[in-house]
Amino acid sequence: MSFQSQSVSCPALFLSAPGSGDGKTTFTAALARYFKQQGKVVRIFKTGPDYLDPQILAQASGEAVEQLDLWMAGEEYCQQKLFEAAQVADLILVEGAMGMFDGDPSSADLAARFNIPVAILMDVKGMAQTAAALVTGMANFRDDVKVAGLIANSCGTERHAELIRNALPEDLPLLATLPREPAVALPERHLGLVQAEEVREELEQRFNAGVDWVAGNRITELPAAVEFHSAPVPEVKPLLKGKRVAIARDIAFSFIYDANLRLLKEMGAEYQFFSPLNDSEMPPADALWLPGGYPELYAAQLGQNQSMQDSIRSFHDSGKPTLAECGGFLYCLETLTDLEEHQYPMLGLMHGHGAMRGKRGCQGMQTAVLPEGDVQAHAHHRSRSEGTAEPISHGRRQRHQAPGEAIYREQGLTASYLHLFFPSNPTAIAAIFNGAYEMSDNDRLESDLLKSMAG
Structure with a gap:
């Protein structure tokens, strides 16, 4: 028709x-x-x-x-x-x-x-x-x-x-x-x-x-x-039917598009918010989303919430998928240094350290080049990361050829400074939250090493 x-x-x-x-x-x-x-x-x-x-x-x-x-x-x-x-x-x-x-x-x-x-x-x-x-x-x-x-x-x-x-x-x-x-x-x-x-x-x-x-x-x-x-908008398929997605949301993690939440629901997912700042553990879930926000302003409190850190680490060790964007990515690193040069322990789900940069930073439109497909995104941050593993790809900038933000994939964790706009590629987003990526032997070795360091 x-x-x-x-x-x-x-x-x-x-x-x-x-x-x-x-x-x-x-x-x-x-x-x-x-x-x-x-x-x-x-x-x-x-x-x-x-x-x-x-x-x-x-x-x-x-x-x-x-x-x-x-x-x-x-x-x-x-x-x-x-x-x-x-x-x-x-x-x-x-x-x-x-x-x-x-x-x-x-x-x-x-x-x-x-x-x-x-x-x-x-x-x-x-x-x-x-x-x-x-x-x-x-x-x-x-x-x-x-x-x-x-x-x-x-x-x-x-x-x-x-x-x-x-x-x-x-x-x-x-x-x-x-x-x-x-x-x-x-x-x-x-x-x-x-x-x-x-x-x-x-x-x-x-x-x-x-x-x-x-x-x-x-x-x-x-x-x-x-x-x-009205416009001929494509039908959304139930690609996440029955999946439970835990989403970090509090004053440290609040950079969430309503359009992203709506798409998760339209694809059949159930989601539940939790607070990495105030809760003792994350809710039962099949996938985890750590969005951007201001973790640098609450780094001390995040670092002190040991029970929440243990809960997220346990989820990660199970191999279930996690998407971490910008502030969520910083939370996944080993440490975060705030604007006053105070360093705090973070989740340690991946190697690397984050630090704030004052007025210097990066912003602009980029395409996240992922194994599941390209997703439109943007970057806006005033921090840096160092000591991370090799990325699987980089964002593709909208208007020039220089590589964009690094994109990391380790043991089901997809992490980057990029904020993804889910409706730009629902199929790719569903694949990420479904955990279509399989852990390699090298990923398992990296996971075991990080667990021993965190322990």
């Missing part, structure tokens, strides 16, 4: 900026909370691979936040998620990443593909008519992107706003003028925003202050409706 696309309309707005740091997430959260208080259902999407911003935005809107990326997830996936949101939402907001035209694909590419009008948020501190010149240039840079207007952040006075407004062309309105307001600024740390779970009550105060911050502007009127279409 041939696919017949359906369509549904919903007010939608894409929030972008000239670059990072103009206040996109702060404004998106405030606007979402404003409409939520009006009784509207607000569905937010975040452009690109991001874990922290969606946590903040989900709390602000009261709804799940999805990542949209044409390279990582694919065009049809993005199309279908927008269509599904439009069926239940009164408003769709999409927050861009970096600058409007940065990256390949960029925020502008995503907005153009789905015909979503763009509101450009700009920090106008220290400029007036120049802000109008910059946003006019951005609005006319591409014919396929529709710019709805300018949101002037850090706008000092009404005179400041008047200078900008009068310099804008008639077809490019000033949608909002936002004063400098520290009470709405979101807390940050070295990889970006602080996790929502850590500062939930503080965030509520900032969201409520944000409602007053955005009120009284044209931006608080619902934007024009956009027509969204």
Whole structure:
């Protein structure tokens, strides 16, 4: 039977900026909370691979936040998620990443593909008519992107706003003028925003202050409706039917895409969360997932939870499959050194030592080249590893030929700095969690050696 696309309309707005740091997430959260208080259902999407911003935005809107990326997830996936949101939402907001035209694909590419009008948020501190010149240039840079207007952040006075407004062309309105307001600024740390779970009550105060911050502007009127279409999404097969997956999740391990969890469930898996920080042992499981997060901030507590370490080591020794990503990978090494140069014992499931690097690090889109198949992924870390065994492969960078992140495979453990986007290759993900990889004699020798060192 041939696919017949359906369509549904919903007010939608894409929030972008000239670059990072103009206040996109702060404004998106405030606007979402404003409409939520009006009784509207607000569905937010975040452009690109991001874990922290969606946590903040989900709390602000009261709804799940999805990542949209044409390279990582694919065009049809993005199309279908927008269509599904439009069926239940009164408003769709999409927050861009970096600058409007940065990256390949960029925020502008995503907005153009789905015909979503763009509101450009700009920090106008220290400029007036120049802000109008910059946003006019951005609005006319591409014919396929529709710019709805300018949101002037850090706008000092009404005179400041008047200078900008009068310099804008008639077809490019000033949608909002936002004063400098520290009470709405979101807390940050070295990889970006602080996790929502850590500062939930503080965030509520900032969201409520944000409602007053955005009120009284044209931006608080619902934007024009956009027509969204369904896409021919492939059927998900029950490749993990009956499998139990234990997933580490607490303030040390929280970098988890909702899309990844949804796919595990759609493939028939049952999953259970546990806390490497606070629990004494992991739950019974056929497979283990150690996602990324901030283990370096809680390394002392992780190192002291000996019963949990013993439980995970016992699981690993059984030969069952484990996937460890970024922070989870660091947890699997022998030691981790934090930003204060304190070293703590980790799981020791594989040889090697991890250490934080301050402001230096790596980020970018990569394809994880695995025996089970290629999986789209990204890297974002400010740490290094050393003393590890030879990797089985490296990530393939999106835009240049240098080898990407090392990928390790030892005794059923797949470990890397890469964060995998499961829906990009469900078959490969199912093979990893099914333990299709068989332990070699060399793996067994490595396992016995590590057990003797840990013992």
